[in-house]
Amino acid sequence: MESLDSLLDPRYPDVRIECSMARAEYALHAATVALAEQLAAIHETLVEARAFPEVFLGPCILSTPDAVAFAERAAVADLAVRLGLAEQTVRAQAEQVRVLLLCAPRVWRAFRDGDVPGPNAKVVADLMATLPESAWLPFEDAILEAAAELAPARFRDRARSARERVQPREATELHRLKAQERRVWVDHDVDGMSWLTAYLPSAVAQRAMARIDGAATSLICASDETRTLAQLRADVAGDLLAGVLGSAAPHVGVTVGVMVPVMTLLGRSEQPATLEGYGPIDAATARELAGHAPSFIRILTDPITGTILDVDRSTYRVPADLKRWLEMRDRTCTFGGCGRRARDCDIDHSVAWADGGTTSASNLSHVCRSHHRLKHNSLWKVEHRPEGITWTSPTGAKTAPNPAPF
Template structure:
C-alpha cells in the first residue's frame, strides 16, 4: 500500500521568514478557514444522510425484497440504507441514524441554527446540544429557543451547553417533576471496553439513586482503610462496587447468575513458559497472569487452547454444566462479534445465520454459518444486502452495489 507523503500534504509557505508575526497570523487564518470548511462538510453530510434515509423510506423497493406480510417495507429499507451508509462512511449505524435525526430536528425546529451550521459558523458540538435539547421542547418554544441559540452561537461548547440548558429550562412549560420523570425513563447501564485489560461500567440513574449508591460504596470503602491496606480510596471504591455488582458481597440469593465467559489462552502461556496475552470473549486482550488465573481457577470460564505460533485453536474446554452444540461454540469463539462490518454485538447475543439458507440446500457447517445480530439477520434476509463466504473470508454487497470485506476478528 502506498502511503501519501506528509510533505506533499503541506501547502508551500511563501512568506518572508523575517516576519514571524505574519506567519502566525497566516497560520491562524488557515485554521479558521479549515474549521469553516470542516463544519460545512459535516452539516452537508448530515443533510445527505437524512435525505438518503428519507428516500429509502419513501421508495423502499430500492432496498427490500423477500418481504413477509408482517414486514414494514419502509422500516426495513431505512435499516438497509443506514447499513449501506455506515459501511461507506466508516461509522456505526447508530451514528448514521443519529446524524439523520439531528439534521431533521435542526432543519424543522431551529432553522436559524441550521442555516448558521450550513455556513460553517455554528460549532458541531453546539449543534448537537441544540438538537438534543429542542427534541424535548414543546412546539411553541421552538422559535424562541432557535433565536436565542443563534445569538449565542460563538460561545465555546461548555459555555454554550450551560446557556442552552438554562434557556431550554426557562422555555419548557413542563414542571421540573415532569421533566425529571421524562429523563428517568432514559436510565440505563452500559459497558465500554478500555485498554490494558480494563473497561468502563456506566450507570445513568436518577441523582437520588446515584447518591445512595455512591454513599454505600464510599462508606464500605472507607471501612476498609485499615492499617496495612495499600489500596487507594479510589481503588477501594472500585473493588467494592465490583464485588457488590458481581454478587461477591451479596447473600446466597443475590450471588452471580452463572454468566459464562470465554478466555482464549495460548498453550505456552497456560504452561507458564511464556507471557503471550490471552483474550476475554475474543474481544479484550488480557495479561498472561490474568489469563492463567481465569483458565486455571474459574470453572465457569471456557478455556480455549491455541497453537503458540499459528494461533490455531487446538482444543475447546467443555463446560460440564452446560454443553451447547460444538459448532455453536466454535462459531462464537472464531467469530466473537456479529459478522456485519462495523457491528459490535457479541456473538453470544446473535443469531447463527446460514449464508446459503436451508431452504436453498444450505448446510449447517462451519463454512456456511456465522453470527448475525437480529437486526443484520433481518437485513440480510429481507433486503437486497447479500453475503458470500469463501476461504479468504466474508464479502458483503449492499443494495446499491457497494462491496466490502468483513471485519477481521478482534483477537
C-alpha cells in the first residue's frame, strides 16, 4: 500500500519515470512475442492448407495438379482478409518463418522468446533468403548476438556486412539476379500528391505511370520479348528519363479519368473530384484537368445522387463507355485490399454468363488475373451489394465492401 502511494507522490518523479519506462519495455517484449506468434500461425495455416486442400477447393479443382497451389492461394487471401493485411504481406510473413525455421533456427527461437526484435528477425530472413545453403550456418553464427542486442538500423548494417563476408557468389552474378527485380510503382500520399520516387501532383504521376504502362504493354506483345511486364516498365521509365527514346519506349496515347461533380465543374461548389487510380483531388485541380487537359477523360456526376451524367461520348462508343464507367467505379481489382489498377484487370461476370449472369454493371466487376484465377479455381464467391462488391472466402471470411467513389 505504501509503495503504491509513493508512486503517486509528486516528490518521486524518478520512480514514476522508471515505472513507465519498465512498462514500455515489458509491452515491447510482449508485442515481439505476439508478432512471432502471428507469423507462426500464418505459416502453420499455409502448411495445413497445402496438406488439406479440400477445405478451400471444390471437387473439380481438387483432382487437378495445381490443387495444392490453388488451396494455398485461397488460404493466403483468406488470411489477408481476416488480418486486414495485403496478400503479399501474408506470403512474406509465412516465407519469413519458413526461412528462419530452415536456415536460422536459433534466431527464430530467440524471436519467439521476445529476445530478438521483429525488425531484426525480418532482416535476418531477408538476407538469409539470398544466401546458398553453405552460408546459412556461418551467417547465423555471425549475427546471432547482434540480432538480440542492436537496434534495427545498426543491426541492418552489421548483418549486411556479415552477409558480404559469408556469401560465396560473384558480385556480377548477384547484380544480374537483382536486376531481374527492376520495377516501377507509384505510392499515393495525401493532399493530391503521389510518389513515383519523385514527389508529384497525383494527376502527373498517374499520367506518367499510364504512359510507362502503355509502352510496356505494347512491348510485351512482341513474340521475341522475354522480359516481364514489371521489367519492361522499369526499362521504359529508365529510357524515357535518360532520353534514350525510340524503339524501347514507343509513344502510346494514354488517358486518365477524372470524375467531377457538375457543380464543381461550373465553379459553384468545391466538392472534391475523383482522379482515376488515386482518389479525391481538390476542386480547382479537377476543373483544370476536366477543362483543358486533352489526355484526361471527363466524367460528370450528378451533384445530389452522385450518379454518372456523361462519359465524354464523343470518343467512346457504348461498350467502351460501360468499360470506362466500370473502371471509375471499381478503380482497382474488387478483391478487398488488392491494389491492381482496374485497367490492368479482367472484367469478370460475377455470376457466369452460362449460369444466367447478365452483361451489366450490376454483374460485372474488375478482377486482376490472380484473383480471377482464385475465383474460378477455389470456393471464393463474389457478391454485388448496394454498399459495394464483397468477396466471401471458403471458410466464411468476408472482404470489406469496395464502394464506388461516388
